[in-house]
Amino acid sequence: DAGVTQSPTHLIKTRGQQVTLRCSPKSGHDTVSWYQQALGQGPQFIFQYYEEEERQRGNFPDRFSGHQFPNYSSELNVNALLLGDSALYLCASSLAPTLGGELFFGEGSRLTVL
Amino acid sequence: SQKIEQNSEALNIQEGKTATLTCNYTNYSPAYLQWYRQDPGRGPVFLLLIRENEKEKRKERLKVTFDTTLKQSLFHITASQPADSATYLCALDIPPYNQGGKLIFGQGTELSVKP
Numbered sequence: 001d002a003g004v005t006q007s008p009t010h011l012i013k014t015r016g017q018q019v020t021l022r023c024s025p026k027s028g029h030d031t032v033s034w035y036q037q038a039l040g041q042g043p044q045f046i047f048q049y050y051e052e053e054e055r056q057r058g059n060f061p062d063r064f065s066g067h068q069f070p071n072y073s074s075e076l077n078v079n080a081l082l083l084g085d086s087a088l089y090l091c092a093s094s095l096a097p098t099l100g101g102e103l104f105f106g107e108g109s110r111l112t113v114l
Numbered sequence: 115s116q117k118i119e120q121n122s123e124a125l126n127i128q129e130g131k132t133a134t135l136t137c138n139y140t141n142y143s144p145a146y147l148q149w150y151r152q153d154p155g156r157g158p159v160f161l162l163l164i165r166e167n168e169k170e171k172r173k174e175r176l177k178v179t180f181d182t183t184l185k186q187s188l189f190h191i192t193a194s195q196p197a198d199s200a201t202y203l204c205a206l207d208i209p210p211y212n213q214g215g216k217l218i219f220g221q222g223t224e225l226s227v228k229p
Contacts, residue, residue: 107157
């Protein structure tokens with residue numbers, strides 16, 4: 001049973017560019033959440049997708065957008081990259097928005113913005 | 115807004131001892147609290163969840179307590195082993211509580227267990 005898979009694992013971009021990160025949730029899961037983790041910090045919630053819609057959003061600018069496909073996989077897009085966007089981007093899946101559900105995380109996509 | 119504080123200093127202990135990690139939060143009490151383990155360059159891995167009406171939860175060598183009066187959770191690893199060395203993250207839910215997946219994480223505490 002495949003867990004959460006993310007791609008690419010590492011990427012380097014320059015300021016002003018755009019990036020797309022991809023996530024396939026754990027088999028049977030229908031909800032995907034995205035987190036940003038800066039070095040030495042805990043993950044910060046970006047947004048959550050369920051039934052192909054953004055259900056909740058954290059305190060991130062509109063440069064951060066996403067999408068969920070009918071097969072529950074998801075993409076995170078970041079436009080007009082800033083140096084401060086350099087971080088580990090984590091995708092987490094769960095089974096439907098439920099109270100207290102544990103999250104299953106992927107290994108993350110390490111983004112470096114030069 | 116809700117804030118979470120974990121031991122900012124790394125915790126170094128000897129193998130076989132009990133490691134105790136602290137998670138303090140401000141403002142409202144969450145419906146539940148979770149603990150995750152994270153190894154360098156890897157994604158967090160879920161360990162334990164404790165609900166607001168539970169005082170204590172155990173899983174093998176792990177124990178979590180939840181004191182809503184003190185606004186604090188303690189995470190214990192008994193008979194620690196070098197393989198327990200990792201960063202441990204505390205996470206709380208955010209209202210609306212029926213929308214699982216939206217968590218606030220602490221900055222994590224790095225645990226190092228020496229042989």
